[in-house]
Amino acid sequence: MALLAVDDALQRMLADVEPVSGEACSLMSCRGRVLAENIAAPLSVPPEDNSAMDGYALRVADLAEGRALPVSQRIAAGAAPAPLMPGTAARIFTGATIPPGADCVVAQEDCEATGEAVEIRTVPRVGQHIRRAGQDIQRGQQILAAGQRLSPADLGLLASLGIADVPVARRLRVALMSTGDELREPGEVLALGQIYNSNRPMLAALLEAQGHEVLDLGIVGDTAEATAAALAEGRDKADVVISSGGVSVGEEDHVKAQLEKLGRLQLWKLAIKPGKPLAYGRLGTVPFFGLPGNPVSSFVTYSVLVRPYLLRMQGCTEDQPVQQRAVADFDWPRPGSRQEYLRARVEWRQGRPMLTLHPQQSSGALSSVAWCNALAIVPIGATVARGEELDYIPMEALLH
Known part of the structure; x- marks a missing residue:
């Protein structure tokens, strides 16, 4: 099976989105929520001269x-x-x-x-x-549009109009599971061959920062039965199911097989690095994402593919971060067969933004994610010479 390009995969996923319903939210509790309806001003601001x-x-x-x-x-x-x-x-x-x-x-x-x-x-x-009355806002004027995420300034604007309850897309409930007999939770004692589960707190924090409710299914053992039970629980209790690990083709990787038994697999193996083994499909009507187990791969695939999908489910019109450009302060001479997301740091030097790479670009080196403030994008088949401009995604755009 040929690897699917990142942009093609994302567009196919977004075309498959089924938006959730709306609800009323108290003004003081809706920062970051997605507006479900256009808001028109019920009065002028200021109301009098x-x-x-x-x-x-x-x-x-x-x-x-x-x-x-x-x-x-x-x-x-x-x-x-x-x-x-x-x-x-x-x-x-x-x-x-x-x-x-x-x-x-x-x-x-x-x-x-x-x-x-x-x-x-x-x-x-x-x-x-x-x-003058209405100098800032005229009564009846549309001030906010459906699909935008509400910022602190937006909340102040709504308050200035006396709006106490805001129509927003409801929060998503996301079931999160980690697969692997080798995983242990922080605080437990490791035995030979075991590692701590870093994906669980990282993904849970990313989801919660985006305003979602996390249903923690914990660590799932490497058996077909345990995997099927966890997938079924997520399907029955959540709007979306996300797993990390178990989507490759090894004998202990059961996620893909059980997804195909309980639902349907729609995408698998993307031309993305890190993160090639990514599964997308449905458990009944519930969307499912099977992320790679390596922590950097898990972070990148969530940020590039899952985050926009979840925002689109809530009707968000700005579901993908705006890419910026900076000058590469490195050489990347070998063209790859997958689109690469390099952990980098943007620093201003001599009046222009420069991209510096973390020395370790392994998919298991989570320290590179903690260090970087940007994901530098190297397209399929491209090389980079020092001094060339390169697209990047600011990390701050991915963390809320």
């Missing part, structure tokens, strides 16, 4: 015969002003509503208070220092 400065609200025409005006009222933010009496000024503070009849605000540093009057030391213009 208000002052952009501490100072005095007045009519420009009232200064025609002199620059001293009696102060007829004091208006603080949140207070309802009375109409401005002709020939007077109102002491006003930033954010306070402009009184009916006033057409400008003079900053307090351009005025001098003298008892119950104020002397205006400048010539104001109509509209000066007034923030």
Whole structure:
């Protein structure tokens, strides 16, 4: 079977996505959630004309015969002003509503208070220092679009409109399993031939950072029966099932075979490095991803293929991170038959971003992932010479 190119695999997976339903979420709890509906402003912001400065609200025409005006009222933010009496000024503070009849605000540093009057030391213009109603947002204006992930700024925007409950895609419940008799959990004592399970906490953290609920199925032994039981449990309890390990073709690799018995295998073996043995299919209607057991392979395949899929399930329109470009500070002279994701660090030198490689690019060297801040992309059949520009994915774009 020919290896499937990464972009082709991703497009086939995304075309297979079935979006989940929406739900209402409290404003204070929906950071990072995917908006399920367009949001239109129920009111204008600001709702009334208000002052952009501490100072005095007045009519420009009232200064025609002199620059001293009696102060007829004091208006603080949140207070309802009375109409401005002709020939007077109102002491006003930033954010306070402009009184009916006033057409400008003079900053307090351009005025001098003298008892119950104020002397205006400048010539104001109509509209000066007034923030008009609807200057930021007009009532009925679409302010946020369905499919975007809500940022802290978005939450502030929603709050400014008085929106307390937000329509978002519901959280995904993701069943996570690790396969392998050699695996032990951190804190346990290792025997000869055993290793600690690094994929479980890493993948769980990636999923939770994306806002998903993790159903931990633990470590699954290398038997067909244990694998089938775990897959069936995930199918029955979760929206998505993810395993790490057991998707190769060895005698102790049971995931692919049991997937084909319980459901269907749709993709397998991609032209990606690290991470060639990746299985995608369905357990009934539940999507399944079988990631490689090597930790770097598991991280890369999750980041490049699974993360966009899960976002698309929630209706996210920006499901893939924007790639950036930097100058390679290394040589990669051997063309490969798979698209490679090299662990690299972007550093600014002499006014431009430079990519430096971690010295260890093995699929088992998780230290390279902890060290890097970028995945440098080398396409199939490409070579890289020092000084050439190269696409990369910023790590920060993958970690939330």
